[in-house]
Amino acid sequence: MMIDPTARCPKWLIGHMIERGGSISFYEYMDLVLNDPGNGFYSTGRLKIGKDGDFCTSPSLSNDFARLLAVQVAEWFLNLEKGRIDTDLFSLVEIGPGEGSLSRDLIDAIYEIAPALISKIELVLVELNVGMRERQEKVVENIKGVNCRWSNLDELSLKPVTGVIIANEVLDAFPVERLVFRDKKVFRQGVSLRKIDDKYFLSFVDLKITTAISQFLNDSKSLLKVEFPPKDICNEWVTEWHCDVPIWFRKLSKVLINGSLLVVDYALESKRYYNAMRKSGTLISYKNQEANTNLLKDAGFCDLTAHLCIESTVYYAITNGWKFMGEARQGQALLALGLSKFLYSLQNMNNNDLSTVLDRRESLLRLVDPMGLGEFRWLAFQKGNSKDLILRNRFLEEPIS
Incomplete structure (x- = not known):
């Protein structure tokens, strides 16, 4: 097998690979290079967001994104207030807050739109990686009038909240299973350690599919609403499965009593996602504003991201107690x-x-x-224990001229 000379295995990853017998699933590889406490791209705070960083997000361009989004968020809070929901405090929960600038700018914008709301809102940031949290603390420390705290989904599920949850560019960074279709068989893609002349390299390897993957394949028709795999695929057609998304929706369903959830992310309809022409899936690597299809290069120093499938994401949400309100492209929403x-x-x-x-x-x-x-x-979901609660999704309406 040809070895890519750029796919050198870093020293810290060699031990993990050897402990696991020399090969791990791509899911495990992606989780390690992004989230390993001492070496992951996210957990170390190595990730840089913005014009001079590894990639730009909407909030990193200016505070205008937050000012526009705040129109919708404030509307949801006002709807909850009007609905006479039994709560003393509304929560604005951001999952995966990045640099923390979106939360800060949202609070500032809500203060301009509906200043009376501020005394009724708390800010809750859900961040697992210490390196990113340290940067967020510096950004949000000067927010006035709003209490800010950090939590995780398990802690929040013990004391569920009422309010708005935002997940902006979060789910695309979840580790994914990669599936390889070859010779009318399907394999779980893995990553293998190769030693050549005392140097260690990474390469792809085929592994047996798991019971969970088999279930995904069996459920594919109802999940994806398309033929899967599609007709006329090439002999080495590769795609992804976001196996952690249903788990995420299940956990999140225990966090929110009444309110809205907004997911903003890379996403495609299933007919575009699982397409014969998309032979390598949607996974991409980002570093210094450049996209790369070499997923094994610079392990731990690049971002890895995969698009969501809209149909399966909505299905997972609905089956875990969420009501789907609709979706729109960001351009239309703004x-x-x-x-x-x-x-x-x-x-x-x-x-x-x-x-x-x-x-x-x-x-x-x-x-x-x-x-x-x-x-x-932009995908909007809602939860509520009141039949009379109406949350207006302004971003799904006709554009304001």
């Missing part, structure tokens, strides 16, 4: 929340601030670029 007004307001800014105006305009346009961030999907 226009419905008033992005055109933001763009129009730039015309009235002082000409002395031309560079600032142009930078802000560029950031706003990047948020809706159909070749980039504008293709993110």
